[in-house]
Amino acid sequence: MKFLDKETIKLDRELNELDKFVLDFLKILEKHTDYVIISGYVSILLGRTRGTEDIDVFIKELNKNKFLDLYNNLKRKGYWCLNSEGSGEIYSYLEDGLAVRFALKGETIPNFEVKFARNNLAKESFNERITVITKGGNIKISSLERQIAFKRYYLKSDKDLEDAKHIEEVFKNNIDRKKINIFKNLIMEEDEKAKTRKK
Amino acid sequence: MKKLKPGKNNKEDRINFVKYWADFVRNSKDELWSRQQNVLINSQIQNARYVKMSRKDYLNLKGELR
Numbered sequence: 475m476k477f478l479d480k481e482t483i484k485l486d487r488e489l490n491e492l493d494k495f496v497l498d499f500l501k502i503l504e505k506h507t508d509y510v511i512i513s514g515y516v517s518i519l520l521g522r523t524r525g526t527e528d529i530d531v532f533i534k535e536l537n538k539n540k541f542l543d544l545y546n547n548l549k550r551k552g553y554w555c556l557n558s559e560g561s562g563e564i565y566s567y568l569e570d571g572l573a574v575r576f577a578l579k580g581e582t583i584p585n586f587e588v589k590f591a592r593n594n595l596a597k598e599s600f601n602e603r604i605t606v607i608t609k610g611g612n613i614k615i616s617s618l619e620r621q622i623a624f625k626r627y628y629l630k631s632d633k634d635l636e637d638a639k640h641i642e643e644v645f646k647n648n649i650d651r652k653k654i655n656i657f658k659n660l661i662m663e664e665d666e667k668a669k670t671r672k673k
Numbered sequence: 674m675k676k677l678k679p680g681k682n683n684k685e686d687r688i689n690f691v692k693y694w695a696d697f698v699r700n701s702k703d704e705l706w707s708r709q710q711n712v713l714i715n716s717q718i719q720n721a722r723y724v725k726m727s728r729k730d731y732l733n734l735k736g737e738l739r
Binding site: 475485486487495521522523524525554557567575581584635644646 | 684687688691692694695696698699702703704706707708709710711713714715717718719721722725726727728730731732737739
């Protein structure tokens with residue numbers, strides 16, 4: 475795999491069942507809204523040796539009618555929502571800042587965990603996105619520096635620290651370490667604000 | 674290819690493997706490393722499809738049953 479430019483990675487990997495699930499879902503999603511994939515699947519796409527049961531994606535906020543179009547299209551193409559059958563209820567979860575999960579009908583794993591990008595960190599993850607060109611289509615992921623910072627300084631589990639290390643090692647000649655620090659500070663500020671709001 | 678360095682404990686051992694594998698990914702053709710990675714990922718997906726957990730059980734397991 476190699477960077478073609480700052481915003482594009484060419485990836486010649488053999489596609490697996492998870493990649494095919496992702497690409498099929500994205501082909502529907504991108505007809506309705508813009509998206510960015512974050513977290514675990516990014517490191518897996520880029521070679522990490524682990525599986526995952528869900529793919530985290532931020533989407534740009536939709537009004538209720540536009541969400542209904544997306545939901546109906548997903549249903550027509552053979553997906554179901556794990557959280558509810560009712561479009562109103564699903565939309566209200568998204569409006570409340572919660573994530574909803576979509577899988578192929580009759581299945582639960584793998585699933586897409588879909589969330590509206592509402593807070594600053596989520597909205598900013600659309601900036602400096604990277605398009606990964608695969609044999610089955612393009613996948614938009616958040617920047618590698620953002621991934622590393624989010625996993626290392628916010629999520630912090632062993633699995634997340636390993637994901638961050640994998641990306642850092644594979645792209646050691648492309649990573650901007652100053653940017654990781656900038657994102658680290660933003661994440662910690664946002665985390666502090668969230669803690670203050672809870673008090 | 675670099676040799677895999679044994680860790681003094683499980684955590685260090687896992688990080689050493691992450692570095693070792695990342696080195697392989699960086700220095701190999703995508704087709705080569707992805708073929709090995711896919712064995713793991715495809716088996717997980719096939720297993721999940723075989724087990725067929727209900728929506729309710731899955732959300733309960735994730736602590737997301739509303």
